[in-house]
Amino acid sequence: xxxxxPFIFSLLLLGNHCRAQDxxxxxxxxxxxxxxxxxYGKGIESLFNKQSKWELATGINLAGKWRINLEFGxxxxxxxxxxxxxxxxxxxxxxxxxxxxxxxIKPGRTLATGIMYAASxxxxxxxxxxxxxxxxxxxxxxxxxxxxxxxxxxxxxTEGPVFHKDNGIWHNFYWGIRGRLRFLLTPIxxxxxxxxxxxxxxxxxxRVVPAANFFLSYRFNLK
Amino acid sequence: xxxxxxxxWWVACTDCSDCLPFEDEPYVTVRFLNPADSSFxxxxxxxxxxxxxxxxxHFSDTTYQYKFxxxxxxxxxxxxxxxxxxxxxxxxxxxxxTSWYSRQYVRRPDNFIVVQCLxxxxxxxxxxxxxxxxxxxxSTCISNEATATIYF
Numbered sequence: 001x002x003x004x005x006p007f008i009f010s011l012l013l014l015g016n017h018c019r020a021q022d023x024x025x026x027x028x029x030x031x032x033x034x035x036x037x038x039x040y041g042k043g044i045e046s047l048f049n050k051q052s053k054w055e056l057a058t059g060i061n062l063a064g065k066w067r068i069n070l071e072f073g074x075x076x077x078x079x080x081x082x083x084x085x086x087x088x089x090x091x092x093x094x095x096x097x098x099x100x101x102x103x104x105i106k107p108g109r110t111l112a113t114g115i116m117y118a119a120s121x122x123x124x125x126x127x128x129x130x131x132x133x134x135x136x137x138x139x140x141x142x143x144x145x146x147x148x149x150x151x152x153x154x155x156x157x158t159e160g161p162v163f164h165k166d167n168g169i170w171h172n173f174y175w176g177i178r179g180r181l182r183f184l185l186t187p188i189x190x191x192x193x194x195x196x197x198x199x200x201x202x203x204x205x206x207r208v209v210p211a212a213n214f215f216l217s218y219r220f221n222l223k
Numbered sequence: 224x225x226x227x228x229x230x231x232w233w234v235a236c237t238d239c240s241d242c243l244p245f246e247d248e249p250y251v252t253v254r255f256l257n258p259a260d261s262s263f264x265x266x267x268x269x270x271x272x273x274x275x276x277x278x279x280x281h282f283s284d285t286t287y288q289y290k291f292x293x294x295x296x297x298x299x300x301x302x303x304x305x306x307x308x309x310x311x312x313x314x315x316x317x318x319x320x321t322s323w324y325s326r327q328y329v330r331r332p333d334n335f336i337v338v339q340c341l342x343x344x345x346x347x348x349x350x351x352x353x354x355x356x357x358x359x360x361x362s363t364c365i366s367n368e369a370t371a372t373i374y375f
Contacts, residue, residue, distance in 0.1 A: 084334045104302050113277065128328075128336035130295060133279055134272060138338065166341040192328045193336070 021124060034060045034220045035174075037074075043213030052076045055213065056190075060222070064102060071096040074121075075199030079085045082196040082203065085128050092122025094200030100155055105202040112157040118182075119150045127195060132163075142193050149188075149198045159217065172220070178213040250290040250341040251322055252370045257310065257348075266375055269315060270305045291320070293366055295338040299323045308375075320347040320373075325367055340366040350375045 046052045055073035062068070076091040098116030105111050125143040132138065159176025171208040184207040188195040197203050202211060255266035268276040268289055276289060294300040302320040307313065324340040331337055342364060345354055351374045356364030 081334050083330070083336055085336055098282060132246060132292055134274060134292040134295045135300075136296065142335070146350060194330070196330075 025026050031223045032060070032062055034058070034222060035217050036220075037215045037217035039213045041212070042073075049080075050078045054148075057215070057217075061091065061102065061219075064104060064110075067100040067102055068116070069098050069100060069114070069116065071116070071118075073200055077197045077199060077202075079197045079203050083126055083128050085130065086126060088124070088126040088196050090122050090124040090195070090199060092196040092199045094118060094120035094122075094198075094201070096153065098153070098155065100157055109160040112155070114124070114155040114157070116153040116155060116180075117150070117181055118153060118200055119148065120198050121146065121148050122199050124195060124197070125146065126196070132134055144190070147190075148186065148194060149195065149201060150185045151201055152183045152185060153197075154183075155179070162216070172218055174217045174219065176215060176217075178215060180211045180213070182209050182211060183207065184209075242254060247335075247337065248295065249293040249324075249326075249338050249366045251293060251342060251345065251366045252288055252290050253320065253373065254288040254370065255373050255375050258374045266306050266373075267309060268304050268306045271302050273303075282325050291322075293322060295326065298325060312327075318347065318349045320345065320349070320371075322366075342366040342369050345371045347373055349373050 003173040007095070014197070035058065037057045039053075039057075042053040042055055046054075053073065053075045055071060055182045057069060057071040059067055059069040060203050072093070072095050074091075074093050076089070078087065078089050082088040084109055096118040098114055100112040100114030102112040123145045124147060127141040129138070130138040131141070157176065159174045161171065162173040162175050163170040165171040184198075184201065184204065188198075188204045195204055202209055234286050245286045266287065269289060270276060271279065271289075279290065279292070291300070291302050300322050302322075304318045304320065305315045306318060307315055322345045323343045325343070327341070328336055342354070342356075345352055353372045353374075355370050355372070357368040357370075
């Protein structure tokens with residue numbers, strides 16, 4: 001799956017690029033605007049597995065160049081293959097804050113890069129069953145509360161208009177992808193069992209993990 | 224910039240902090256040695272705590288080494304053995320091996336949670352016992368890396 005990610009990402013970038021070329025009057029090329037966005041990818045993902053997630057964001061784009069972002073989300077994670085002889089759950093809330101620098105590729109279409117600081121507060125629990133040939137099998141469970149984690153993110157963001165309208169409410173809808181490279185700052189070691197997943201960060205199989213958000217946003221012109 | 228981003232993405236691969244040769248459960252290897260001719264073919268264990276030794280996955284009937292699973296519910300294990308002496312041809316006899324250790328949970332690279340035991344000591348009423356660790360000969364070690372040699 002991993003080798004396909006850049007390919008899929010490139011296709012989406014290309015698709016966004018092609019759509020944006022004939023949309024010359026879309027909002028935001030050099031304007032200051034506020035925006036709201038929702039991650040529809042997480043909603044779709046929640047339909048197909050036992051995890052439930054949501055994420056919303058808001059921010060302001062200053063003169064089409066600098067974008068200040070605030071993101072909030074929740075995750076109830078039951079990641080597969082974290083404990084193969086049991087199960088694991090992590091649930092809690094997270095926030096992110098940061099700034100992007102925005103490049104206008106074509107009118108209405110932008111590419112941005114930036115950094116974010118993120119933190120999560122969450123609870124986790126797990127269970128494992130270990131079989132023995134000679135003794136009784138061992139069942140072990142754990143529950144922990146008020147865990148915290150922090151990480152930084154390097155952002156690569158692209159977006160374009162959803163509808164090719166020159167005016168009206170529809171021409172302020174945008175969609176795109178927000179790619180992230182996350183760098184975990186806090187330790188995952190805990191007594192007996194480590195932290196295996198963090199809401200907002202994902203599985204802690206590595207201290208550097210990639211992620212992507214598929215989002216739909218709405219812009220509010222400020223001037 | 225895009226290439227740089229994806230190259231960073233690419234190197235975000237799995238690392239593993241628990242990459243040791245774990246088994247499904249902790250055990251200690253015991254072998255019986257005849258001090259006169261250094262033969263291993265001396266003691267045959269028939270049962271361990273009432274279970275046939277040949278039913279244990281780690282039983283080796285070619286080298287007469289036995290991997291006794293440690294009790295994961297406590298910090299000690301007592302193995303009550305019935306054995307026969309191939310040299311003397313004596314009938315079944317009883318013996319006891321006791322081990323003390325501390326336990327910890329680890330996650331293997333295949334994401335199975337297992338118990339790892341740090342062995343402190345082994346005793347037996349069979350005869351002199353020497354405990355040797357593969358990686359740390361003079362100190363406590365992971366039980367799966369330890370071999371206890373009983374001179375009988």
